[in-house]
């Protein structure tokens with residue numbers, strides 16, 4: 001899986017990632033090719049069109065794709081997360097109907113609709129409502145920051161069916177283009193610009209009773225389980241972007257001359273490269289450990305949060321150092337490190353900010 005992902009990322013993504021970023025162009029054809037390679041359902045059973053290769057293979061593949069193009073990796077990550085969530089919580093009918101559409105690439109993308117304009121970290125405060133009306137559910141409300149929300153064939157939407165807090169929340173399957181589903185404006189982002197991020201609103205969106213995903217009022221658990229796994233994916237993304245920046249910095253340091261010598265001869269530069277290489281290696285191992293625990297069917301909430309926290313923060317640092325190694329050329333778009341620096345920043349924000357990861361880690365620690 002890693003070799004397949006690496007070959008594709010280096011041949012078909014890395015050479016065009018800069019252009020996709022500049023044009024904010026959704027990598028439609030590239031995503032279709034990823035689906036053909038089995039990368040839209042790495043940890044999804046073959047029965048539903050997945051590669052059934054497991055969480056470790058997924059993490060390795062994600063590192064490679066992110067190294068080639070972070071925006072493509074984000075889209076791939078959400079597709080995999082939605083497909084896995086359906087496999088875990090969906091009825092047989094829901095799985096058979098939707099998962100093969102995602103893994104095959106027939107759906108351009110799939111989306112995860114949890115965050116709202118007034119709440120991201122505190123997802124249990126969400127206000128989107130789902131009201132029962134005969135055999136239907138009627139959804140009203142809005143979502144914010146939804147990756148691929150304008151492209152998705154399927155969106156998991158979390159809405160309140162009961163009282164306040166996490167216990168009143170249920171998950172629903174909403175098809176792209178449904179009546180009552182409105183796509184808002186595209187966010188003009190700092191990085192991962194070739195992925196789309198939109199707001200969504202629901203105006204009396206009517207769903208059949210069968211659109212409920214998992215048991216009623218247990219949707220919050222569905223979201224938290226999905227995000228636990230998703231954190232391994234974001235951690236792997238961070239490692240991939242950081243590695244791309246480190247490799248670019250090492251290359252540049254050997255070419256660029258200052259005071260009659262390659263800058264790679266100077267200890268200040270060598271130490272920056274050494275620190276980034278060491279930290280990224282540790283990040284890679286934390287990511288793979290969390291993935292291995294998941295693969296073994298063991299708890300991994302603590303390890304997943306540690307991996308995401310560490311990988312995001314160290315990859316951000318590695319990208320910062322890579323810009324520094326490039327001097328003025330690090331600040332313009334002629335070299336890829338300027339893009340890596342922008343792309344990597346979001347890994348400390350989405351699927352739980354670094355502060356939220358610290359909460360999870362402390363909670364697990366104090367429970368012990």
Ligand SMILES: Cc1cc2nc3c(=O)[nH]c(=O)nc-3n(C[C@H](O)[C@H](O)[C@H](O)COP(=O)(O)OP(=O)(O)OC[C@H]3O[C@@H](n4cnc5c(N)ncnc54)[C@H](O)[C@@H]3O)c2cc1C
Nearest residue numbers: 112113114115119120121145146147349350351352353355
């Ligand atoms: C590019 C992008 C793509 C995204 N894609 C999706 C998607 O597909 N689906 C989706 O549902 N969401 C998505 N998100 C939303 C993302 O998950 C949220 O932005 C994130 O969870 C943070 O929520 P917030 O923006 O509301 O920040 P807030 O929750 O308002 O946090 C603001 C600040 O306060 C801190 N903070 C909050 N609570 C605490 C606390 N208890 N203790 C200490 N500090 C705290 C945070 O760490 C942060 O620094 C995306 C976001 C971005 C930027």
